[in-house]
Amino acid sequence: MTIAATEPQASYDEWRTRRWRLTSLTFGLLWLVTAVAVVLVGEKQSDLSSLAGSLANGSVTRVEVVGLPQDPDWRGRQQVTLKWRESVLSRYAVVTVDTRRNPSDQWDGDQVNGDLEVHLRGFGPEPDITYSEATGFQEWRGYRGPGWVALLAFAAWLGTGLLVIGGPEPWRATRWAWGWFVLMAGPLGSLGYLLLGGPLSLARPKDVRQRLTGGWAFLIALVFFGGANAG
Known part of the structure:
Protein backbone atom coordinates (compact mmCIF):
# COMPACT_ATOMS: atom_id res chain seq x y z
CA MET A 1 0.00 0.00 0.00
CA THR A 2 1.39 3.41 -0.96
CA ILE A 3 1.94 5.89 1.84
CA ALA A 4 2.38 9.58 1.23
CA ALA A 5 5.63 11.03 2.55
CA THR A 6 4.97 14.70 1.89
CA GLU A 7 5.85 17.31 4.48
CA PRO A 8 2.66 18.49 6.22
CA GLN A 9 1.70 22.12 5.80
CA ALA A 10 1.24 22.79 9.54
CA SER A 11 2.97 21.65 12.65
CA TYR A 12 1.60 18.40 14.01
CA ASP A 13 2.23 19.72 17.53
CA GLU A 14 -0.46 22.32 16.91
CA TRP A 15 -2.95 19.70 18.10
CA ARG A 16 -1.45 20.10 21.57
CA THR A 17 -2.44 23.75 21.85
CA ARG A 18 -5.28 24.68 24.19
CA ARG A 19 -7.53 25.88 21.36
CA TRP A 20 -7.56 22.61 19.45
CA ARG A 21 -7.52 20.43 22.54
CA LEU A 22 -10.71 22.04 23.84
CA THR A 23 -12.37 21.90 20.42
CA SER A 24 -11.48 18.23 20.02
CA LEU A 25 -12.62 17.36 23.54
CA THR A 26 -15.95 19.07 22.84
CA PHE A 27 -16.65 16.86 19.82
CA GLY A 28 -15.36 13.79 21.66
CA LEU A 29 -17.79 14.45 24.52
CA LEU A 30 -20.60 15.05 22.03
CA TRP A 31 -19.98 11.61 20.52
CA LEU A 32 -19.91 10.10 24.01
CA VAL A 33 -23.26 11.69 24.89
CA THR A 34 -24.68 10.41 21.60
CA ALA A 35 -23.48 6.86 22.34
CA VAL A 36 -25.04 6.93 25.82
CA ALA A 37 -28.30 8.24 24.35
CA VAL A 38 -28.37 5.41 21.80
CA VAL A 39 -27.95 2.83 24.56
CA LEU A 40 -30.62 4.41 26.77
CA VAL A 41 -33.33 5.27 24.24
CA GLY A 42 -32.17 3.80 20.92
CA GLU A 43 -33.27 0.52 19.36
CA LYS A 44 -31.45 -2.02 17.20
CA GLN A 45 -33.26 -3.79 14.38
CA SER A 46 -33.94 -7.49 14.92
CA ASP A 47 -36.53 -10.05 13.77
CA LEU A 48 -39.36 -12.20 15.05
CA SER A 49 -37.25 -15.35 15.32
CA SER A 50 -34.80 -13.61 17.67
CA LEU A 51 -37.69 -12.47 19.85
CA ALA A 52 -39.12 -15.99 19.85
CA GLY A 53 -35.81 -17.41 21.06
CA SER A 54 -35.51 -14.83 23.83
CA LEU A 55 -39.08 -15.47 24.97
CA ALA A 56 -38.46 -19.21 24.98
CA ASN A 57 -35.33 -19.01 27.16
CA GLY A 58 -36.88 -16.46 29.50
CA SER A 59 -34.40 -13.65 28.87
CA VAL A 60 -37.26 -11.44 27.64
CA THR A 61 -40.43 -11.10 29.72
CA ARG A 62 -41.97 -7.91 28.34
CA VAL A 63 -42.99 -7.05 24.77
CA GLU A 64 -44.43 -3.77 23.55
CA VAL A 65 -46.69 -3.88 20.48
CA VAL A 66 -46.78 -0.61 18.55
CA GLY A 67 -49.42 0.29 15.99
CA LEU A 68 -51.87 -2.61 16.27
CA PRO A 69 -55.59 -1.65 16.23
CA GLN A 70 -57.21 -2.43 19.59
CA ASP A 71 -60.73 -3.03 18.26
CA PRO A 72 -61.51 -6.70 19.05
CA ASP A 73 -63.61 -6.93 15.88
CA TRP A 74 -60.82 -5.61 13.64
CA ARG A 75 -60.03 -7.72 10.59
CA GLY A 76 -57.31 -6.78 8.18
CA ARG A 77 -53.58 -6.63 7.58
CA GLN A 78 -51.40 -4.21 9.51
CA GLN A 79 -47.66 -3.66 9.86
CA VAL A 80 -46.73 -3.34 13.55
CA THR A 81 -43.53 -2.97 15.54
CA LEU A 82 -42.55 -5.28 18.39
CA LYS A 83 -40.18 -3.84 21.00
CA TRP A 84 -38.25 -5.60 23.74
CA ARG A 85 -35.01 -5.19 25.66
CA GLU A 86 -32.05 -7.56 25.63
CA SER A 87 -28.94 -6.97 27.75
CA VAL A 88 -27.73 -3.46 26.90
CA LEU A 89 -29.81 -2.41 23.89
CA SER A 90 -33.51 -2.37 23.15
CA ARG A 91 -34.56 -4.29 20.04
CA TYR A 92 -37.37 -3.93 17.55
CA ALA A 93 -38.87 -6.04 14.79
CA VAL A 94 -41.33 -5.01 12.11
CA VAL A 95 -44.03 -7.66 11.67
CA THR A 96 -47.08 -7.87 9.43
CA VAL A 97 -50.19 -9.03 11.29
CA ASP A 98 -53.00 -10.50 9.17
CA THR A 99 -56.27 -11.27 10.96
CA ARG A 100 -58.45 -11.83 7.89
CA ARG A 101 -60.28 -15.10 7.36
CA ASN A 102 -58.09 -15.88 4.36
CA PRO A 103 -54.69 -14.33 5.14
CA SER A 104 -52.19 -13.84 2.34
CA ASP A 105 -48.66 -15.21 2.53
CA GLN A 106 -47.44 -12.99 -0.32
CA TRP A 107 -45.52 -10.63 1.94
CA ASP A 108 -41.82 -10.03 2.47
CA GLY A 109 -40.48 -10.24 6.01
CA ASP A 110 -41.99 -11.57 9.22
CA GLN A 111 -45.73 -12.23 9.24
CA VAL A 112 -48.18 -13.44 11.88
CA ASN A 113 -51.55 -14.81 10.79
CA GLY A 114 -54.26 -14.50 13.42
CA ASP A 115 -54.06 -13.19 16.98
CA LEU A 116 -50.62 -11.69 17.62
CA GLU A 117 -50.87 -11.97 21.40
CA VAL A 118 -51.71 -15.68 21.23
CA HIS A 119 -48.78 -16.14 18.85
CA LEU A 120 -46.32 -14.43 21.21
CA ARG A 121 -47.52 -16.34 24.27
CA GLY A 122 -46.94 -19.58 22.42
CA PHE A 123 -43.16 -19.10 22.44
CA GLY A 124 -42.70 -19.82 26.15
CA PRO A 125 -43.45 -18.33 29.58
CA GLU A 126 -46.25 -15.80 29.22
CA PRO A 127 -44.72 -12.37 28.61
CA ASP A 128 -46.14 -9.06 29.77
CA ILE A 129 -47.60 -7.59 26.56
CA THR A 130 -48.40 -3.89 26.33
CA TYR A 131 -49.77 -1.78 23.48
CA SER A 132 -48.93 1.73 22.31
CA GLU A 133 -49.41 4.08 19.38
CA ALA A 134 -46.71 4.70 16.80
CA THR A 135 -44.42 7.69 17.31
CA GLY A 136 -41.86 9.40 15.11
CA PHE A 137 -38.26 8.23 14.94
CA GLN A 138 -35.09 8.51 12.89
CA GLU A 139 -33.36 5.43 11.47
CA TRP A 140 -29.75 4.80 10.41
CA ARG A 141 -28.08 1.49 9.51
CA GLY A 142 -30.37 -0.72 11.54
CA TYR A 143 -30.62 1.63 14.52
CA ARG A 144 -33.37 4.08 15.30
CA GLY A 145 -34.34 6.50 18.02
CA PRO A 146 -35.97 9.85 18.80
CA GLY A 147 -35.23 12.83 16.61
CA TRP A 148 -33.10 14.54 19.25
CA VAL A 149 -30.66 11.61 19.24
CA ALA A 150 -30.32 11.90 15.47
CA LEU A 151 -29.72 15.63 15.89
CA LEU A 152 -26.96 14.96 18.42
CA ALA A 153 -25.31 12.44 16.10
CA PHE A 154 -25.54 14.80 13.12
CA ALA A 155 -24.02 17.66 15.13
CA ALA A 156 -21.13 15.45 16.28
CA TRP A 157 -20.55 14.13 12.76
CA LEU A 158 -20.72 17.57 11.14
CA GLY A 159 -18.41 19.07 13.76
CA THR A 160 -15.88 16.30 13.23
CA GLY A 161 -16.00 16.86 9.48
CA LEU A 162 -15.40 20.59 9.93
CA MET A 184 -18.35 6.99 4.63
CA ALA A 185 -17.81 5.34 8.01
CA GLY A 186 -19.81 7.83 10.08
CA PRO A 187 -19.28 7.35 13.83
CA LEU A 188 -16.48 4.79 13.36
CA GLY A 189 -14.55 7.06 11.01
CA SER A 190 -15.11 10.03 13.28
CA LEU A 191 -13.91 8.10 16.33
CA GLY A 192 -10.83 6.91 14.45
CA TYR A 193 -10.00 10.46 13.42
CA LEU A 194 -10.44 11.90 16.92
CA LEU A 195 -8.33 9.18 18.56
CA LEU A 196 -5.65 8.57 15.92
CA GLY A 197 -5.71 11.61 13.64
CA GLY A 198 -4.39 14.11 16.17
CA PRO A 199 -7.38 15.89 17.76
CA LEU A 200 -7.10 14.07 21.09
CA SER A 201 -3.31 13.68 20.75
CA LEU A 202 -3.28 9.95 21.46
CA ALA A 203 -0.37 7.76 20.31
CA ARG A 204 1.49 10.36 18.24
CA PRO A 205 3.37 8.55 15.42
CA LYS A 206 7.17 8.64 15.40
CA ASP A 207 7.32 9.69 11.75
CA VAL A 208 4.58 12.24 11.19
CA ARG A 209 5.41 12.44 7.48
CA GLN A 210 4.13 8.93 6.76
CA ARG A 211 0.46 9.36 5.93
CA LEU A 212 -2.21 7.38 4.11
CA THR A 213 -3.35 9.12 0.93
CA GLY A 214 -6.91 10.01 -0.02
CA GLY A 215 -7.13 7.51 -2.88
CA TRP A 216 -6.27 4.53 -0.72
CA ALA A 217 -8.53 5.76 2.06
CA PHE A 218 -11.44 6.02 -0.39
CA LEU A 219 -10.90 2.43 -1.57
CA ILE A 220 -10.65 1.13 2.01
CA ALA A 221 -13.79 3.01 3.08
CA LEU A 222 -15.64 1.84 -0.03
CA VAL A 223 -14.78 -1.82 0.59
CA PHE A 224 -15.59 -1.87 4.31
CA PHE A 225 -18.36 0.73 4.57
CA GLY A 226 -19.73 1.27 1.06
CA GLY A 227 -22.24 -1.59 1.34
CA ALA A 228 -23.59 -0.28 4.64
CA ASN A 229 -24.10 3.16 3.13
CA ALA A 230 -25.89 1.69 0.14
CA GLY A 231 -28.22 -0.24 2.46
Whole structure:
Protein backbone atom coordinates (compact mmCIF):
# COMPACT_ATOMS: atom_id res chain seq x y z
CA MET A 1 0.00 0.00 0.00
CA THR A 2 1.39 3.41 -0.96
CA ILE A 3 1.94 5.89 1.84
CA ALA A 4 2.38 9.58 1.23
CA ALA A 5 5.63 11.03 2.55
CA THR A 6 4.97 14.70 1.89
CA GLU A 7 5.85 17.31 4.48
CA PRO A 8 2.66 18.49 6.22
CA GLN A 9 1.70 22.12 5.80
CA ALA A 10 1.24 22.79 9.54
CA SER A 11 2.97 21.65 12.65
CA TYR A 12 1.60 18.40 14.01
CA ASP A 13 2.23 19.72 17.53
CA GLU A 14 -0.46 22.32 16.91
CA TRP A 15 -2.95 19.70 18.10
CA ARG A 16 -1.45 20.10 21.57
CA THR A 17 -2.44 23.75 21.85
CA ARG A 18 -5.28 24.68 24.19
CA ARG A 19 -7.53 25.88 21.36
CA TRP A 20 -7.56 22.61 19.45
CA ARG A 21 -7.52 20.43 22.54
CA LEU A 22 -10.71 22.04 23.84
CA THR A 23 -12.37 21.90 20.42
CA SER A 24 -11.48 18.23 20.02
CA LEU A 25 -12.62 17.36 23.54
CA THR A 26 -15.95 19.07 22.84
CA PHE A 27 -16.65 16.86 19.82
CA GLY A 28 -15.36 13.79 21.66
CA LEU A 29 -17.79 14.45 24.52
CA LEU A 30 -20.60 15.05 22.03
CA TRP A 31 -19.98 11.61 20.52
CA LEU A 32 -19.91 10.10 24.01
CA VAL A 33 -23.26 11.69 24.89
CA THR A 34 -24.68 10.41 21.60
CA ALA A 35 -23.48 6.86 22.34
CA VAL A 36 -25.04 6.93 25.82
CA ALA A 37 -28.30 8.24 24.35
CA VAL A 38 -28.37 5.41 21.80
CA VAL A 39 -27.95 2.83 24.56
CA LEU A 40 -30.62 4.41 26.77
CA VAL A 41 -33.33 5.27 24.24
CA GLY A 42 -32.17 3.80 20.92
CA GLU A 43 -33.27 0.52 19.36
CA LYS A 44 -31.45 -2.02 17.20
CA GLN A 45 -33.26 -3.79 14.38
CA SER A 46 -33.94 -7.49 14.92
CA ASP A 47 -36.53 -10.05 13.77
CA LEU A 48 -39.36 -12.20 15.05
CA SER A 49 -37.25 -15.35 15.32
CA SER A 50 -34.80 -13.61 17.67
CA LEU A 51 -37.69 -12.47 19.85
CA ALA A 52 -39.12 -15.99 19.85
CA GLY A 53 -35.81 -17.41 21.06
CA SER A 54 -35.51 -14.83 23.83
CA LEU A 55 -39.08 -15.47 24.97
CA ALA A 56 -38.46 -19.21 24.98
CA ASN A 57 -35.33 -19.01 27.16
CA GLY A 58 -36.88 -16.46 29.50
CA SER A 59 -34.40 -13.65 28.87
CA VAL A 60 -37.26 -11.44 27.64
CA THR A 61 -40.43 -11.10 29.72
CA ARG A 62 -41.97 -7.91 28.34
CA VAL A 63 -42.99 -7.05 24.77
CA GLU A 64 -44.43 -3.77 23.55
CA VAL A 65 -46.69 -3.88 20.48
CA VAL A 66 -46.78 -0.61 18.55
CA GLY A 67 -49.42 0.29 15.99
CA LEU A 68 -51.87 -2.61 16.27
CA PRO A 69 -55.59 -1.65 16.23
CA GLN A 70 -57.21 -2.43 19.59
CA ASP A 71 -60.73 -3.03 18.26
CA PRO A 72 -61.51 -6.70 19.05
CA ASP A 73 -63.61 -6.93 15.88
CA TRP A 74 -60.82 -5.61 13.64
CA ARG A 75 -60.03 -7.72 10.59
CA GLY A 76 -57.31 -6.78 8.18
CA ARG A 77 -53.58 -6.63 7.58
CA GLN A 78 -51.40 -4.21 9.51
CA GLN A 79 -47.66 -3.66 9.86
CA VAL A 80 -46.73 -3.34 13.55
CA THR A 81 -43.53 -2.97 15.54
CA LEU A 82 -42.55 -5.28 18.39
CA LYS A 83 -40.18 -3.84 21.00
CA TRP A 84 -38.25 -5.60 23.74
CA ARG A 85 -35.01 -5.19 25.66
CA GLU A 86 -32.05 -7.56 25.63
CA SER A 87 -28.94 -6.97 27.75
CA VAL A 88 -27.73 -3.46 26.90
CA LEU A 89 -29.81 -2.41 23.89
CA SER A 90 -33.51 -2.37 23.15
CA ARG A 91 -34.56 -4.29 20.04
CA TYR A 92 -37.37 -3.93 17.55
CA ALA A 93 -38.87 -6.04 14.79
CA VAL A 94 -41.33 -5.01 12.11
CA VAL A 95 -44.03 -7.66 11.67
CA THR A 96 -47.08 -7.87 9.43
CA VAL A 97 -50.19 -9.03 11.29
CA ASP A 98 -53.00 -10.50 9.17
CA THR A 99 -56.27 -11.27 10.96
CA ARG A 100 -58.45 -11.83 7.89
CA ARG A 101 -60.28 -15.10 7.36
CA ASN A 102 -58.09 -15.88 4.36
CA PRO A 103 -54.69 -14.33 5.14
CA SER A 104 -52.19 -13.84 2.34
CA ASP A 105 -48.66 -15.21 2.53
CA GLN A 106 -47.44 -12.99 -0.32
CA TRP A 107 -45.52 -10.63 1.94
CA ASP A 108 -41.82 -10.03 2.47
CA GLY A 109 -40.48 -10.24 6.01
CA ASP A 110 -41.99 -11.57 9.22
CA GLN A 111 -45.73 -12.23 9.24
CA VAL A 112 -48.18 -13.44 11.88
CA ASN A 113 -51.55 -14.81 10.79
CA GLY A 114 -54.26 -14.50 13.42
CA ASP A 115 -54.06 -13.19 16.98
CA LEU A 116 -50.62 -11.69 17.62
CA GLU A 117 -50.87 -11.97 21.40
CA VAL A 118 -51.71 -15.68 21.23
CA HIS A 119 -48.78 -16.14 18.85
CA LEU A 120 -46.32 -14.43 21.21
CA ARG A 121 -47.52 -16.34 24.27
CA GLY A 122 -46.94 -19.58 22.42
CA PHE A 123 -43.16 -19.10 22.44
CA GLY A 124 -42.70 -19.82 26.15
CA PRO A 125 -43.45 -18.33 29.58
CA GLU A 126 -46.25 -15.80 29.22
CA PRO A 127 -44.72 -12.37 28.61
CA ASP A 128 -46.14 -9.06 29.77
CA ILE A 129 -47.60 -7.59 26.56
CA THR A 130 -48.40 -3.89 26.33
CA TYR A 131 -49.77 -1.78 23.48
CA SER A 132 -48.93 1.73 22.31
CA GLU A 133 -49.41 4.08 19.38
CA ALA A 134 -46.71 4.70 16.80
CA THR A 135 -44.42 7.69 17.31
CA GLY A 136 -41.86 9.40 15.11
CA PHE A 137 -38.26 8.23 14.94
CA GLN A 138 -35.09 8.51 12.89
CA GLU A 139 -33.36 5.43 11.47
CA TRP A 140 -29.75 4.80 10.41
CA ARG A 141 -28.08 1.49 9.51
CA GLY A 142 -30.37 -0.72 11.54
CA TYR A 143 -30.62 1.63 14.52
CA ARG A 144 -33.37 4.08 15.30
CA GLY A 145 -34.34 6.50 18.02
CA PRO A 146 -35.97 9.85 18.80
CA GLY A 147 -35.23 12.83 16.61
CA TRP A 148 -33.10 14.54 19.25
CA VAL A 149 -30.66 11.61 19.24
CA ALA A 150 -30.32 11.90 15.47
CA LEU A 151 -29.72 15.63 15.89
CA LEU A 152 -26.96 14.96 18.42
CA ALA A 153 -25.31 12.44 16.10
CA PHE A 154 -25.54 14.80 13.12
CA ALA A 155 -24.02 17.66 15.13
CA ALA A 156 -21.13 15.45 16.28
CA TRP A 157 -20.55 14.13 12.76
CA LEU A 158 -20.72 17.57 11.14
CA GLY A 159 -18.41 19.07 13.76
CA THR A 160 -15.88 16.30 13.23
CA GLY A 161 -16.00 16.86 9.48
CA LEU A 162 -15.40 20.59 9.93
CA LEU A 163 -12.48 19.76 12.22
CA VAL A 164 -10.95 17.65 9.46
CA ILE A 165 -11.28 20.57 7.05
CA GLY A 166 -10.29 23.46 9.30
CA GLY A 167 -8.06 21.90 11.95
CA PRO A 168 -4.30 21.36 11.89
CA GLU A 169 -2.80 18.80 9.52
CA PRO A 170 -3.87 15.36 10.77
CA TRP A 171 -1.68 12.43 11.75
CA ARG A 172 -1.39 9.10 9.92
CA ALA A 173 -3.53 10.18 6.93
CA THR A 174 -4.12 13.27 4.82
CA ARG A 175 -7.16 15.51 5.15
CA TRP A 176 -8.72 13.82 2.12
CA ALA A 177 -8.12 10.39 3.63
CA TRP A 178 -9.68 11.23 6.98
CA GLY A 179 -12.46 13.05 5.16
CA TRP A 180 -13.41 9.86 3.30
CA PHE A 181 -13.39 7.86 6.53
CA VAL A 182 -15.58 10.39 8.36
CA LEU A 183 -17.94 10.69 5.39
CA MET A 184 -18.35 6.99 4.63
CA ALA A 185 -17.81 5.34 8.01
CA GLY A 186 -19.81 7.83 10.08
CA PRO A 187 -19.28 7.35 13.83
CA LEU A 188 -16.48 4.79 13.36
CA GLY A 189 -14.55 7.06 11.01
CA SER A 190 -15.11 10.03 13.28
CA LEU A 191 -13.91 8.10 16.33
CA GLY A 192 -10.83 6.91 14.45
CA TYR A 193 -10.00 10.46 13.42
CA LEU A 194 -10.44 11.90 16.92
CA LEU A 195 -8.33 9.18 18.56
CA LEU A 196 -5.65 8.57 15.92
CA GLY A 197 -5.71 11.61 13.64
CA GLY A 198 -4.39 14.11 16.17
CA PRO A 199 -7.38 15.89 17.76
CA LEU A 200 -7.10 14.07 21.09
CA SER A 201 -3.31 13.68 20.75
CA LEU A 202 -3.28 9.95 21.46
CA ALA A 203 -0.37 7.76 20.31
CA ARG A 204 1.49 10.36 18.24
CA PRO A 205 3.37 8.55 15.42
CA LYS A 206 7.17 8.64 15.40
CA ASP A 207 7.32 9.69 11.75
CA VAL A 208 4.58 12.24 11.19
CA ARG A 209 5.41 12.44 7.48
CA GLN A 210 4.13 8.93 6.76
CA ARG A 211 0.46 9.36 5.93
CA LEU A 212 -2.21 7.38 4.11
CA THR A 213 -3.35 9.12 0.93
CA GLY A 214 -6.91 10.01 -0.02
CA GLY A 215 -7.13 7.51 -2.88
CA TRP A 216 -6.27 4.53 -0.72
CA ALA A 217 -8.53 5.76 2.06
CA PHE A 218 -11.44 6.02 -0.39
CA LEU A 219 -10.90 2.43 -1.57
CA ILE A 220 -10.65 1.13 2.01
CA ALA A 221 -13.79 3.01 3.08
CA LEU A 222 -15.64 1.84 -0.03
CA VAL A 223 -14.78 -1.82 0.59
CA PHE A 224 -15.59 -1.87 4.31
CA PHE A 225 -18.36 0.73 4.57
CA GLY A 226 -19.73 1.27 1.06
CA GLY A 227 -22.24 -1.59 1.34
CA ALA A 228 -23.59 -0.28 4.64
CA ASN A 229 -24.10 3.16 3.13
CA ALA A 230 -25.89 1.69 0.14
CA GLY A 231 -28.22 -0.24 2.46
